[in-house]
Amino acid sequence: MNELRLIQNAAAQSPRRKQYGFRLREPLVFRSHQGQPLRLAVAFDQIKLKETLLYCDMPVLKTDAAKYTIVVHTHGQNKFRKQKWAMNTKRTPLTMGKVARHVAEVVTDLIEESERQYPGEDDSCRLGPGYIDFEDIYLCELRQITKASYLAILARRSPVA
DSSP states (O other), X not given: OEEEEEOBOGGGGSOOOOOSSSOOOOOEEOBBTTSOBEEGGGGGOHHHHHHHBTTTTOEEEOOSSSEEEEEEOBTTSOOEEEEEESOOTTOOOEEHHHHHHHHHHHHHHHHHHHTTSOOOSOOTTOBSXXXXXXXXXXXXXXXXXXXXXXXXXXXXXXXXX
């Protein structure tokens, strides 16, 4: 039997601060039809994603900004930020499936960058070859942290002792 364990920094799990000038959205929760968090590897296959992700075609992210930032922060690694386009050419809101694909792209970029870095003090949550494999990463939710920045809350499958 396997269980999911968060691979976030402790600061990422702290309660949300009150922001001024705009209203924080509720977190986007990514679940499969079985009620489990979404496996990130599925996000690259459009057909599998539609079969797996609950509310895959539901528009969820509408913003006035042209781009938004996805932040990934795991134990033992620095925050990793990457900007993604927030709209398509028709200026329609991003769907749940498209946002999941953006997070998967950011995590693969993080893995590629972490291959070039030296091991840190705490590598228990480090992503990449020899550490946590991309196939074992799950997307639980996406939390808004600033007007156009979102923090990806990730988990991994680990064997229960």
